Amino acid sequence: KENALNALQRALALEPNHFKALDGVAQIMREQGNKPAALEAYRKLLAVHPYWEGAQDAFDQLVREVEGDGI
Numbered sequence: 001k002e003n004a005l006n007a008l009q010r011a012l013a014l015e016p017n018h019f020k021a022l023d024g025v026a027q028i029m030r031e032q033g034n035k036p037a038a039l040e041a042y043r044k045l046l047a048v049h050p051y052w053e054g055a056q057d058a059f060d061q062l063v064r065e066v067e068g069d070g071i
Contacts (some may be wrong), residue, residue, distance in 0.1 A: 001028055001031070001032070004024065004028065005025065005028050008021045008024045008025050008028070009025070012025070016044075017044075017048040019045055019048050019049040019052060022041050022042075022044050022045035022048070023045055023052060023055065025037075025038075025041045026038045026041035026042045026045060026055075026058065029041060030058070030062070035062055035065055035066045036066055038058075038062055039059065039062040039066050042055055042058055042059040042062060043059065046059060
């Protein structure tokens, strides 16, 4: 996964709005338990591709897990 993550980060260095790379980073960060980084990647992904399948649901879930319910 480190090689994949490095490749995705290189792609994003060249094209910061590469939505597939953002999705890949978000998924890897989430799998590794780095929820804040995954949340940030999903935030960027939704900014450039708001209808990317599954991104909004993943983002919403991570917001609850990272930032809490606000109760």
